Amino acid sequence: MPDRDWWRDAVVYQIYVRSFHDSDGDGVGDLPGITARLDHLEGLGVDALWLTPFFPSPLADGGYDVRDYRGVDPVYGDMDDFRTLVEAAHARGIRIIIDIVPNHCSDQHPWFQEALAAPPGSPERDRFVFRDGIGPDGSQPPSDWQSKFGGPAWEQVPDGQWYMHIFAREQPDLNWHNDEVRADFLRTLRFWCDAGVDGFRVDVAHGMFKDLEEPLRPTYGNDAAPLMSPPAGDDHPFWDRDEVHEIHREWRKLLDSYDPPRMAVAEAGVSLDRLPLYVRDDELHQAFNFFYLRCPWDARELRTTIDRSLAGLEGLRAAPSWVLSNHDQIRHRTRYGLPRDVDQNAWLHSGGTQPPVDDELGLRRARAAVLLTMALPGSAYVYQGEELGLPEVADLPGAALDDPMYHRSDGELKGRDGCRVPLPWEADRPGYGFGSAEPWLPQPALWGELAASEQNGEGSVLTLYRSAIALRRAHWVGAGDLEWHGDPEHPDLLRFTRGSLMCAVNLGTQPLPLPEGEPLLHSDPAHTGELGPDRAVWVDTAPR
Known part of the structure; x- marks a missing residue:
């Protein structure tokens, strides 16, 4: 390779x-x-x-x-x-x-276990983000920072300090200043x-x-x-x-x-x-x-x-x-x-x-x-x-x-x-x-x-993916830059070329004619010679 x-x-x-x-x-x-x-x-x-x-x-x-x-x-x-x-x-x-x-x-990582066993201000705790709490007794989180998984991004440990976790409490954040x-x-x-x-x-x-x-x-x-x-x-x-x-x-x-x-x-x-x-x-x-x-x-x-x-x-x-x-x-x-x-x-x-x-x-x-x-x-x-x-x-x-x-x-x-x-x-x-x-x-x-x-039949999703990936490698890789071909009469039609290859996607509600050229792949194997709503097609537009 x-x-x-x-x-x-x-x-x-x-x-x-x-x-x-x-x-x-x-x-x-x-x-x-x-x-x-x-x-x-x-x-x-x-x-x-x-x-x-x-x-x-x-x-x-x-x-x-x-x-x-x-x-x-x-x-x-x-x-x-x-x-x-x-x-x-x-x-x-x-x-x-x-x-x-x-x-x-993880809070089970050896480093974090060492941090829990070490005192505030220690090198072991400096690998993470430990801070004292706020309020008269330090019982409130050090800041209003919130976890992506809900609730404060801080968890208190037995000695009163708090450590930061953007995600779950079992996922203490590492200190990349260290x-x-x-x-x-x-x-x-x-x-x-x-x-x-x-x-x-x-x-x-x-x-x-x-x-x-x-x-x-x-x-x-x-x-x-x-x-x-x-x-x-x-x-x-x-x-x-x-x-x-x-x-x-x-x-x-x-x-x-x-x-x-x-x-x-x-x-x-x-x-x-x-x-x-x-x-x-x-x-x-x-x-x-x-x-x-x-x-x-x-x-x-x-x-x-x-x-x-x-x-x-x-x-x-x-x-x-x-x-x-x-x-x-x-x-x-x-x-x-x-x-x-x-x-x-x-x-x-x-x-x-x-x-x-x-x-x-x-x-x-x-x-x-x-x-x-x-x-x-x-x-x-x-x-x-x-x-x-x-x-x-x-x-x-x-x-x-x-x-x-x-x-x-x-x-x-x-x-x-x-x-x-x-x-x-x-x-x-x-x-x-x-x-x-x-x-x-x-x-x-x-x-x-x-x-x-x-899913080995012609109309299956698996067959579509296999065909799309194979044709992609054979035709689209190295095909060149993307150029749009807009159609003012059909604003819900996405159509672009890369070299001689065209991809057209109908995001509207009415069927449209297929682009001219040699069809390579249609998202609907049962199509009737048109580009129906919510369907896509690949076409090689090079003259034959």
């Missing part, structure tokens, strides 16, 4: 490890389970896999509470299993990207690079540095926004601070020291204007485009988001990235079937019934959206199960919910478990082929008809 810039136009498949495939029957997905399903991933045609955290963890937040950054949790296997996966994936030309979680660790923290993460990056990984997804890349000058500045609660929404206001005390770029530059030097260089993609919940700062030529290679993911099914808004995303990267070597779903968001088949601007949390609390989902509409739009996404310049990230057309599971019973958002908010936030339900592989096997035991989250009866074993 000699291509040093492979990430620029890759199709990357995100694996939520707990929910992909269970090889040992304990109800939890694992590393050998991924290895066992590499034939599916190779057949899909993906270039790389992004694995969510599989490190030793108490699993207070699905593994994003890391106890040991340089190991494998026994529930997922061991380092030999990881090396076997890397070797097997590389043999198929598939690269491996892993999560790195630098903003916080040189020991910085040095240890460089060791972690080297460890995994030496173990054969090809890149890293940087969790909360915009949140590592905090303004810790006393007195701590208030936010007036404006940081308690939905997960991964851009922070409100400029010069926020702990979001999107300029100092984070020092770390990204330091990491880029280390990644570039390897041959071939390793890559990194940022999860940065910042404004679209600030996002390019994370992918300057001496920083990270890519940043997730959550604005595209959250964009409504609207021609004008999609075009504006695409244009702004591409314009922000002009003059940079970074490549854009496009994503429709991930492990933190309602699956896009379902989102596209809901009314615009619906309160998603209220909808989840209704069990997915209020308002009802137009699933047929959502699926039609999801099929069109993958053609739009795969035709754009840059890389595309596919979340496990979207190639099967999986919807959100909104009616999980409360007793089954695992997300700390649900528990920390006393049930006010339903959480993200509905997009994390274990995958269906074979319709006629227990757990639909996920594993022999009851999966860690219950699977709905619908999973049988959506299992991979049932």
Whole structure:
């Protein structure tokens, strides 16, 4: 795999490890389970896999509470299993990207346990953000800073001090002003690079540095926004601070020291204007485009988001990235079937019934959206199960919910478990082929008809994804810059070319003629020679 810039136009498949495939029957997905399903991933045609955290963890937040950054949790296997996966994936030309979680660790991490045992002001506590409380007896949190999972971003320890946690109380924030923290993460990056990984997804890349000058500045609660929404206001005390770029530059030097260089993609919940700062030529290679993911099914808004995303990267070597779903968001088949601007949390609390989902509409739009996404310049990230057309599971019973958002908010936030339900592989096997035991989250009866074993026909979502990825590699990669071809008579038609290739998406309510040229792929295999509402087509316009 000699291509040093492979990430620029890759199709990357995100694996939520707990929910992909269970090889040992304990109800939890694992590393050998991924290895066992590499034939599916190779057949899909993906270039790389992004694995969510599989490190030793108490699993207070699905593994994003890391106890040991340089190991494998026994529930997922061991380092030999990881090396076997890397070797097997590389043999198929598939690269491996892993999560790195630098903003916080687990409260069971040895460092935090040492901090609890040490006195205030000690070097052990300086690895984290400890502060005295306010009020006559220090019984109030040091500031108004709020957790993304609900409630104050502070937890009091027995000696009276408080520690900061942007997320769950089991996830204390690390102090990136501390040189020991910085040095240890460089060791972690080297460890995994030496173990054969090809890149890293940087969790909360915009949140590592905090303004810790006393007195701590208030936010007036404006940081308690939905997960991964851009922070409100400029010069926020702990979001999107300029100092984070020092770390990204330091990491880029280390990644570039390897041959071939390793890559990194940022999860940065910042404004679209600030996002390019994370992918300057001496920083990270890519940043997730959550604005595209959250964009409504609207021609004008999609075009504006695409244009702004591409314009922000002009003059940079970074490549854009496009994503429709991930492990933190309602699956896009379902989102596209809901009314615009619906309160998603209220909808989840209704069990997915209020308002009802137009699933047929959502699926039609999801099929069109993958053609739009795969035709754009840059890389595309596919979340496990979207190639099967999986919807959100909104009616999980409360007793089954695992997300700390649900528990920390006393049930006010339903959480993200509905997009994390274990995958269906074979319709006629227990757990639909996920594993022999009851999966860690219950699977709905619908999973049988959506299992991979049932999707080998021409009209299936899986066949559409396989075709789109193969044709993308054959035609769209290297096709050139994007040029829009607007039609004033049809403002709901999105149409652009890259070289001789055209992608057209009808976001309106009336059928339109197909573009002239050689059809390559239609989102609706049963189309009748037209571009119906909520459908997309690829056409080669070169004269024959």
